[in-house]
Amino acid sequence: MVLGGPRHLVVVRMTAQSTTVQDALFGEPALVETDDHGPPATQDPREVARIVATAQEPGLLLIERTGLVLRADPARPGCADAVPRHDGDTVVQLLDTGHLKLGGTHHIHHNGSEGPARSILVPKATRDMIARWQHLRPIPQRPATAPNTPKQTRQRSTGVIGVDVVQPGKALVTLGATGAGGTVIRDGGRYRVENDHGALVGHASSYRAAARLLARYHGYTPGPVEIEHEHRTYGR
Structure with missing residues (x-):
């Protein structure tokens, strides 16, 4: 059984509905629904940085015929395992936006099958973008206080x-x-x-x-x- 030859990228739609919580790049965390209209787009910079880091080490690959994203197994050269669905959706999103690029074709063993898969490369512009994010500092926030909490005042003494x-x-x-x-x-x-x-x-x-x-x-x-x-x- 083979994985399939090089073809155009096809993203297979999933019919099961699920949800995932994402921290947004702008605004509050949001509950993103994944339905049969396609994968959700992530706005979480930490998710993007994690996927980019994985693409660099140990490496990611794409089976173009099925759209399946694989993670290279450093302990077994030439072998790879499927990534979670949300990670795969994020990889497809980054490929669509140009933050990741497809590289050469490799012969990969996966789940008892073997066949060609394209390596996923990280352009220099994406590496520079992640480096800038890593130098950002969160804005310090004041500790939350109850709005109706009275201020403590020093109690006066009676004297003698x-x-x-x-x-x-x-x-x-x-x-x-x-x-x-x-x-x-x-x-x-x-x-x-x-x-x-x-x-x-x-x-x-x-x-x-x-x-x-x-x-x-x-x-x-x-x-x-x-x-x-x-x-x-x-x-x-």
Whole structure:
């Protein structure tokens, strides 16, 4: 059985439909459908560069009668294997555009058959084009951020927090010069913490802990706490 003699290039249409994802030379990656209207054209420069590199080493060949593209087997001189369909379509595209050229005829063994196949050559203009692509650098991109993510701001400190024990079990809290504060009232074995309007903020184990709780409630970083009259008059 022979591969067939030299004839004009014939591209055999495939009836099965499939798709392939390509990175476009211009624009976003696209899903390209391969149907019975012929092979899709690739716009991916990396695909083109890969095919050109394969044509140079180990080499590509074309059976003109069937349009089958073969890849030379460097481990078996004179033998070749069929390339994937998408690679074959890309080779045909590059031949049509002149980026690849047909060379001399060689006697090739393939899949138990043998016959003539044309070598595929890479013109100097194509090699220069690939070299220019290899020197291109991608444009740096800023890391993506969520559009509604609030910017982190440094939390302000209250400065010195004043705790004034006005009567046993009750203290008024002043958060430095912020103008904010609250009230701390003994409630059984713990302290009830209220804001300036008497609304419950939470509970704490001591005046000092209550002062820090109020600072965080108002959005401040707690500063040093100074307690007036507590130890001198009433005790805790």
